[in-house]
Amino acid sequence: MAIQMLEAGPEIIESLPQGETRIPRQNLHSEVLALLRAAIMENQFKPKERLNERLLCERFGISRTPLREAFKVLASEGLLTLLPNRGAVVTSLSIKDFEATLAVMAHLETMIGEQAAINSDAQTIATIRAWHHQMFAHFLRREMAPYFELNQKIHLSLAAATGNGVLVSLYTSLNTRILRYRYQANLQPERWQAAVEEHEDILSALILRDGSRLGILLRQHLLNKGAAIKAGLEGADQPV
Numbered sequence: 001m002a003i004q005m006l007e008a009g010p011e012i013i014e015s016l017p018q019g020e021t022r023i024p025r026q027n028l029h030s031e032v033l034a035l036l037r038a039a040i041m042e043n044q045f046k047p048k049e050r051l052n053e054r055l056l057c058e059r060f061g062i063s064r065t066p067l068r069e070a071f072k073v074l075a076s077e078g079l080l081t082l083l084p085n086r087g088a089v090v091t092s093l094s095i096k097d098f099e100a101t102l103a104v105m106a107h108l109e110t111m112i113g114e115q116a117a118i119n120s121d122a123q124t125i126a127t128i129r130a131w132h133h134q135m136f137a138h139f140l141r142r143e144m145a146p147y148f149e150l151n152q153k154i155h156l157s158l159a160a161a162t163g164n165g166v167l168v169s170l171y172t173s174l175n176t177r178i179l180r181y182r183y184q185a186n187l188q189p190e191r192w193q194a195a196v197e198e199h200e201d202i203l204s205a206l207i208l209r210d211g212s213r214l215g216i217l218l219r220q221h222l223l224n225k226g227a228a229i230k231a232g233l234e235g236a237d238q239p240v
Helices: 010-014 025-041 053-060 064-076 095-119 122-140 144-161 165-185 189-207 211-236
Strands: 080-083 087-090
Touching: 025 053, 025 064, 025 165, 053 064, 064 080, 064 087, 095 144, 095 165, 095 189, 095 211, 122 144, 122 189, 144 165, 144 189, 165 211, 189 211
Parallel strands: none
Antiparallel strands: 080 087
16 A cells, blocks of 8 residues: 655654653663653644654654654554565555455454453453453543553453454454544544443343353444444544
8 A cells, every 4th residue: 555755844853751751771662662652642643644763763862763663562462564675654545445454354253253252251241340440430520541452451351252363363363453533533422331231231241251242242332333434534634
């Protein structure tokens, strides 16, 4: 896919989380990685936008080595695309590719629900239940980042519970392609509320080991989120 190279201006750097920019050396890699991931997830960097290494290094008070290490991790997560001799750009999908990814993932969600309900042991269910309650507490406090982290743990744990390595690998790969948009969908208050209610039903179906219902719920949960994302992108006439 061709990527248009765009310069990231100083205003992008200033829009990153404010506060001390000189990161303690012992926390260098993890802190840079967390700040860049948050900025991309929150859409501070737009799809197809090039990350200006010089400005980012000045902002964080670091050399290019830890910054490029963070770029590699973010590329492995599907958030950045690394181009030879041209740096890193925020990964972009066309609306067509986004819809195609959702279509495949919807089928995988059905399989995950059916198999996870059967194969999950008591400990897995207890762990997902605990994560769900923690996630709900973050929702009540409107803490998006920790909410989303637990949300992803739940979905990936359900996939892992199938015991199907091929399914898990494919699901994880596709999920990274749309991770940023799954996060942004919850920034819509009405969609966030609906997502929490859907997760209540998902947990109930898992506890009852109702695979047919769990598959349907997971599939619809994904499609509902996808519809919200597409409506926002098409309304704003933005690239994905």
